[in-house]
Amino acid sequence: MPVRWEESHAFVASFELTPTGEGPLTGLTFAVKDVIDIAGWTTGCGNPTWAATHPPAVAHAVCVEQLLCAGATCVGKTVTDELAFSLLGQNAFFGTPLNPQAPDRVPGGSSSGSASAVACGLVDFALGTDTGGSVRVPASNCGVWGFRPSHGLISVAGVLPLAPTFDTVGVFASRGEVLLRVAGVLLAAPPEPAGEPNTLLLVKEAFALADSEVQQALAKPVQQLRAHLGSRVRELSLRDLAGDEAGASWSAWYQIYRVLSWAEVKSCLGAWIAATQPPFGPEITASFALVDQLDRCQVAEAIERRERFARQLHRLLGPRDLLCLPTTPTLAPRKGEQISRTRGGYYPRTLAQTSVAGIGRLPQLSLPVGRFAGVPVGLSLLAGPGQDLVLLSLAAQLAEPLLGDG
Amino acid sequence: MPVRWEESHAFVASFELTPTGEGPLTGLTFAVKDVIDIAGWTTGCGNPTWAATHPPAVAHAVCVEQLLCAGATCVGKTVTDELAFSLLGQNAFFGTPLNPQAPDRVPGGSSSGSASAVACGLVDFALGTDTGGSVRVPASNCGVWGFRPSHGLISVAGVLPLAPTFDTVGVFASRGEVLLRVAGVLLAAPPEPAGEPNTLLLVKEAFALADSEVQQALAKPVQQLRAHLGSRVRELSLRDLAGDEAGASWSAWYQIYRVLSWAEVKSCLGAWIAATQPPFGPEITASFALVDQLDRCQVAEAIERRERFARQLHRLLGPRDLLCLPTTPTLAPRKGEQISRTRGGYYPRTLAQTSVAGIGRLPQLSLPVGRFAGVPVGLSLLAGPGQDLVLLSLAAQLAEPLLGDG
Numbered sequence: 001m002p003v004r005w006e007e008s009h010a011f012v013a014s015f016e017l018t019p020t021g022e023g024p025l026t027g028l029t030f031a032v033k034d035v036i037d038i039a040g041w042t043t044g045c046g047n048p049t050w051a052a053t054h055p056p057a058v059a060h061a062v063c064v065e066q067l068l069c070a071g072a073t074c075v076g077k078t079v080t081d082e083l084a085f086s087l088l089g090q091n092a093f094f095g096t097p098l099n100p101q102a103p104d105r106v107p108g109g110s111s112s113g114s115a116s117a118v119a120c121g122l123v124d125f126a127l128g129t130d131t132g133g134s135v136r137v138p139a140s141n142c143g144v145w146g147f148r149p150s151h152g153l154i155s156v157a158g159v160l161p162l163a164p165t166f167d168t169v170g171v172f173a174s175r176g177e178v179l180l181r182v183a184g185v186l187l188a189a190p191p192e193p194a195g196e197p198n199t200l201l202l203v204k205e206a207f208a209l210a211d212s213e214v215q216q217a218l219a220k221p222v223q224q225l226r227a228h229l230g231s232r233v234r235e236l237s238l239r240d241l242a243g244d245e246a247g248a249s250w251s252a253w254y255q256i257y258r259v260l261s262w263a264e265v266k267s268c269l270g271a272w273i274a275a276t277q278p279p280f281g282p283e284i285t286a287s288f289a290l291v292d293q294l295d296r297c298q299v300a301e302a303i304e305r306r307e308r309f310a311r312q313l314h315r316l317l318g319p320r321d322l323l324c325l326p327t328t329p330t331l332a333p334r335k336g337e338q339i340s341r342t343r344g345g346y347y348p349r350t351l352a353q354t355s356v357a358g359i360g361r362l363p364q365l366s367l368p369v370g371r372f373a374g375v376p377v378g379l380s381l382l383a384g385p386g387q388d389l390v391l392l393s394l395a396a397q398l399a400e401p402l403l404g405d406g
Numbered sequence: 407m408p409v410r411w412e413e414s415h416a417f418v419a420s421f422e423l424t425p426t427g428e429g430p431l432t433g434l435t436f437a438v439k440d441v442i443d444i445a446g447w448t449t450g451c452g453n454p455t456w457a458a459t460h461p462p463a464v465a466h467a468v469c470v471e472q473l474l475c476a477g478a479t480c481v482g483k484t485v486t487d488e489l490a491f492s493l494l495g496q497n498a499f500f501g502t503p504l505n506p507q508a509p510d511r512v513p514g515g516s517s518s519g520s521a522s523a524v525a526c527g528l529v530d531f532a533l534g535t536d537t538g539g540s541v542r543v544p545a546s547n548c549g550v551w552g553f554r555p556s557h558g559l560i561s562v563a564g565v566l567p568l569a570p571t572f573d574t575v576g577v578f579a580s581r582g583e584v585l586l587r588v589a590g591v592l593l594a595a596p597p598e599p600a601g602e603p604n605t606l607l608l609v610k611e612a613f614a615l616a617d618s619e620v621q622q623a624l625a626k627p628v629q630q631l632r633a634h635l636g637s638r639v640r641e642l643s644l645r646d647l648a649g650d651e652a653g654a655s656w657s658a659w660y661q662i663y664r665v666l667s668w669a670e671v672k673s674c675l676g677a678w679i680a681a682t683q684p685p686f687g688p689e690i691t692a693s694f695a696l697v698d699q700l701d702r703c704q705v706a707e708a709i710e711r712r713e714r715f716a717r718q719l720h721r722l723l724g725p726r727d728l729l730c731l732p733t734t735p736t737l738a739p740r741k742g743e744q745i746s747r748t749r750g751g752y753y754p755r756t757l758a759q760t761s762v763a764g765i766g767r768l769p770q771l772s773l774p775v776g777r778f779a780g781v782p783v784g785l786s787l788l789a790g791p792g793q794d795l796v797l798l799s800l801a802a803q804l805a806e807p808l809l810g811d812g
Contacts, residue, residue, distance in 0.1 A: 020703050037673060055681030059672050062571075062705055069706035152558040152767065155666075155709075156570045158673030164562045164570075165468075185706075188713040260561075266465050267443060267564035275461035297426050299468055300475035300591075303561075307594040361558065 003100050003120035010097040010116035012044060014076035017060075019068050024181045026071030028124040031117045033110075034077045035084050035129055036169070037061040037158035045160050046080040046091050046110075049278030061158025063127065063169050063186055070185040075123060078113025082284045083269060084129055084162050086110050087137045087350060088339060092281025096335060101143045102375045105332040108138030111172070115142040118172040125173040125182050131162050132261055133328075133354035135170030136366045140378030141332035143368040145179045147171045147392065150385050151361035154186045163264035166257075166358045176396040179365075183392055192393040198320035200229050205238045205250060206325035206353055214326050217370035217377035221402045225324070228401070241323075241356065243312030246305060250352035251343075256309070257355035258348075259302040262291045283339070290341060306359050313360035317384035322394065327366040327378035329353055356382065363388040365395050369402040409506050409526035416503040416522035418450060420482035423466075425474050430587045432477030434530040437523045439516075440483045441490050441535055442575070443467040443564035451566050452486040452497050452516070455684030467564025469533060469575050469592055476591040481529060484519025488690045489675060490535055490568050492516050493543045493756060494745060498687025502741060507549045508781045511738040514544030517578070521548040524578040531579040531588050537568050538667055539734075539760035541576030542772045546784025547738035549774040551585045553577045553798065556791045557767035560592045569670035572663075572764045582802040585771075589798055598799040604726035606631060606639045609647065611656060612731035612759055620732050623776035623783035627808045631730070634807070647729075647762065649718030652711060656758035657749075662715070663761035664754075665708035668697045689745070696747060712765050719766035723790035728800065733772040733784035735759055762788065769794040771801050775808040 005011065012034050019026065034044050037057035044051040064074065079094045081087075089112030090096045097116035099107040107116045111128025115138030118126050128135040130148040139146020147170050154169045161167060171186070173179035184191060202222070207215065226233050239248040246252055273288060280288065317323065329349045333339060341347040357364040362382045370377030381398075383391035411417065418440050425432065440450050443463035450457040465471075470480065485500045487493075495518030496502045503522030505513040513522045517534025521544030524532050534541040536554040545552020553576050560575045567573060577592070579585035590597060608628070613621065632639050645654040652658055679694060686694065723729065735755045739745060747753040763770040768788045776783030787804075789797035 021706070037677075055677045057673075058676040058680050059669070059702065061673055062666075062669055062709075065669070065702050065705045066709060069703060152571075155670065157567075157670035161563075161567060161570075164567075165558075188706075188710040260468075263465070263468055263471070264561065264563035267463075267467060270464040271443075271461045274464050296465060296471050297475060299471045300427070300594075303468075303472060304594040 003098065003122070005122055008098045008116050008120040008122060009095050010078050010113040010120065010122065011076045012079055012094060013041065017068060017074040019071045019073055021069040021071060023070035024185060025067060028072045028178065029075050030067060030072050031076045031078045031114055031123045031126040032064060032074060033114045033128045034080050035160040036064065036127055038064065038077060041077065043160065045084065046082040046094060047278060047280065048093055049276055050083065053276055057158065059158065062155035066185055078117055078126060081110035081112060082280055084110040084131065084134055084160060085265065085284060085287055087133055087347065088283065088333065089138060090335065099142050099332065102332055105334055105375065106141065108141035108332055110134040111138050114172050115139055115144060118144045118174050121174065125171055125178055128170050128172060129159060130168050130170040131166045132257060132351050132358060135172065136327050136354055136364060136380065137350065139172055139366040140327035141376065143376030145173045145176055145368060146366040146378070147179055147183060148357055148364045149187065149388050150363045153386070153388065161268045163261040163268065165264055166261055176399055180392050180396055183388060187388055189389045192389045194393045194397040197229065197232065197322045197394050198318065200225060200233045201321065201323050202233065202235045203238065203241065203323060203325040204235050209250065210326045210329040211331065213331050213372040214329060214377055217372035218326055218379050221369040221379055224402055225398065241313060241316065242309045247309055253355045253359065254348045254352035256302050256306045257351055257358055259294065259298045260306060262294045263296055263299045266291050266294065287341065310360045313362065314385060320390060320394065321384065322391065323382040325353060325380050327380040331372060331375050331377065361385050363391050365391055367395060367399050369399060409504065409528070411528055414504045414522050414526040414528060415501050416484050416519040416526065416528065417482045418485055418500060419447065423474060423480035425477045425479055427475040427477060429476035430591060431473060434478045434584065435481045436473060436478050437482045437484045437520055437529045437532040438470060438480060439520045439534045440486050441566040442470065442533055444470065444483060447483065449566065451490065452488040452500060453684060453686065454499055455682055456489065459682055463564065465564065468561035472591055484523055484532060487516035487518060488686055490516040490537065490540055490566060491671065491690060491693055493539055493753065494689065494739065495544060496741065505548050505738065508738060511740055511781060512547065514547035514738055516540040517544050520578050521545055521550060524550045524580050527580065531577055531584050534576050534578060535565060536574050536576040537572045538663060538757050538764060541578065542733050542760055542770060542786065543756065545578055545772040546733035547782065549782030551579045551582055551774060552772040552784070553585055553589060554763055554770045555593060555794050556769045559792070559794065567674045569667040569674065571670055572667055582805055586798050586802055589794060593794055595795045598795045600799045600803040603635065603638065603728045603800050604724065606635050607727065607729050608639065608641045609644065609729060609731040610641050611644045615656065616732045616735040617737065619737050619778040620735060620783055623778035624732055624785050627775040627785055630808055631804065647719060647722065648715045653715055659761045659765065660754045660758035662708050662712045663757055663764055665700065665704045666712060668700045669702055669705045672697050672700065693747065716766045719768065720791060726796060726800065727790065728797065729788040731759060731786050733786040737778060737781050737783065767791050769797050771797055773801060773805050775805060
């Protein structure tokens with residue numbers, strides 16, 4: 001789909017940073033979410049007051065240096081939701097990047113511009129950040145590959161800290177082969193032979209509680225995986241994922257993520273917000289108001305539960321075992337649609353599912369293999385911690401027949 | 407050793423934050439390095455310009471909330487080296503906290519005040535941060551227990567980012583039993599039964615290339631470990647640690663740490679320094695000048711080598727396997743002694759040894775079991791990633807006879 005640069009509304013700045021070396025990314029172009037430093041530019045983080053109160057970056061973020069050194073060319077900075085604190089991709093100051101396959105729907109956020117730039121075919125790949133779903137959700141919405149790495153394996157130096165326990169730098173690409181090469185560079189990990197998974201574990205509640213449009217969009221790809229893998233496909237419940245009854249409902253997962261991420265967001269941004277009183281768009285204003293009301297006495301219990309669930313996830317996911325669930329439980333919301341952070345609303349439902357990777361510090365890949373009435377729907381695969389390249393090579397292999405059908 | 411509060415020069419502020427819950431830390435007091443947020447106070451980071459250009463914290467750091475919730479009482483903020491970027495503990499603005507067992511020597515940094523407060527018996531434990539050794543080195547110098555956790559397991563929200571790939575929150579205590587309880591709370595990890603290690607791996611070059619004072623100080627504790635563990639003690643070389651010839655010399659380890667940490671330090675602090683031009687003490691001025699000259703094209707290769715070494719360390723360290731090396735290759739420098747960041751000097755030698763945990767993202771514990779002419783010398787044990795509680799409980803068991811002799 002040929003979309004012109006300015007029609008995408010994906011960029012806040014364009015330029016050309018030439019490669020500093022040759023390597024596996026030679027000839028590829030990329031874009032960078034505007035929460036990641038590019039030397040000489042003020043990292044704007046989607047909010048004009050942030051830009052006005054911070055000096056320009058003096059160095060590229062470490063992850064950008066890696067890409068330039070491996071031969072890639074950086075062509076611009078992309079729109080982000082304000083302070084990366086939204087899953088929608090509608091910035092009150094910088095607009096809404098185009099979701100080219102579903103133009104009446106949001107691209108998803110907070111890495112909205114990076115997802116859009118890749119979906120519009122304007123770059124080969126793009127960097128985003130993913131704390132609670134900010135790469136995976138827009139990848140699903142826009143119909144591109146979106147990768148969140150194992151926590152801590154890709155440097156976040158020169159990247160806005162939002163909630164450090166969950167913050168990651170992730171990657172969008174329209175082709176699995178490109179994503180594999182980019183991830184190999186960023187993770188400095190050796191290539192993994194393609195092959196077959198040991199077990200594919202379908203999370204029952206994730207499929208059962210998704211909207212029927214999502215169920216329908218993913219029915220055929222899941223059916224194809226079942227046909228291909230036979231008895232290696234197993235269903236398991238949320239209770240199995242958590243290892244105890246406390247994790248048997250999605251709300252338990254959401255609560256862990258909500259309490260910890262809000263506590264960390266306040267630690268990272270609260271002092272600046274209190275001192276500066278920046279104007280925010282209405283959605284972000286409401287979100288920070290909620291963050292401010294968090295009872296921090298809940299933090300200790302949330303951490304205990306988080307670590308208990310994480311240990312169980314690590315026990316569960318042996319080598320070449322994959323978890324599988326819909327990336328999001330709903331289609332991308334329509335532009336301007338009312339979105340809720342309260343019980344049963346868009347945020348709690350979506351964040352519960354994206355929290356599995358965050359809680360387990362696991363790598364997750366959203367594959368653009370589903371579609372409902374033309375609207376893209378991502379199917380996600382997760383693997384054990386540090387199994388990023390195994391995940392990507394298995395997924396590339398598994399996705400081939402699914403994509404051929406797309 | 408009874409040292410009065412004001413004689414320690416360890417604190418920048420004292421107050422009392424009462425516990426918000428009851429738990430395993432009820433009745434214990436602690437202090438917090440002044441790079442970690444306490445609500446209502448500006449986190450000063452050891453530099454007056456930093457304090458003047460940053461608003462007060464609106465929340466306690468997440469790690470502080472955990473401790474208060476588990477019953478501990480926070481009694482003050484401690485002196486840190488400027489922006490946590492030194493291993494010495496001599497702050498040009500805030501002075502040099504007392505090293506009570508070796509008053510003519512530096513306490514070590516950057517968590518100088520926290521180490522001193524514990525060594526002086528003024529608190530039961532203290533929080534520090536450890537990027538390149540800032541808990542382990544002062545723990546060794548001051549003769550207390552010092553723990554650096556596996557990277558990513560203790561929240562750094564509300565803590566100054568210095569080099570995120572290496573940044574950790576660590577703990578000082580004068581008793582192993584207290585350290586074990588505090589780490590259990592922060593890591594939210596279940597207690598590990600004490601017991602015996604599988605293998606104790608002595609790093610040959612670490613002992614062979616240490617100063618003779620350090621060799622002498624640690625000879626008896628190492629001899630006791632050998633006698634106790636018999637054939638479970640093995641020697642291995644740096645080459646074995648790295649898995650290839652590239653890692654056979656300490657300088658290779660130091661170079662990885664130097665390039666990556668300096669690149670990240672510049673990403674985290676460079677823009678503020680360029681915009682603010684803060685006055686620093688002479689040592690820190692020189693250090694940041696070196697950081698500024700780093701050729702960032704070295705970053706990609708340093709990351710590749712780092713990940714290769716890390717994978718080998720993870721292969722090497724099975725359950726209940728411990729690495730053992732002197733915490734530092736020298737005694738604590740004398741106050742005012744000339745200190746070098748160039749080849750063969752204090753920094754390259756020390757950081758090479760402390761880099762093993764950083765490169766491998768491994769937990770490390772410095773045990774106060776050595777002494778040369780009254781000057782404390784730490785012996786370090788490391789374990790595989792995530793094996794923090796196993797490390798601490800094995801170490802507590804192993805240290806008992808060594809400490810009885812101290």
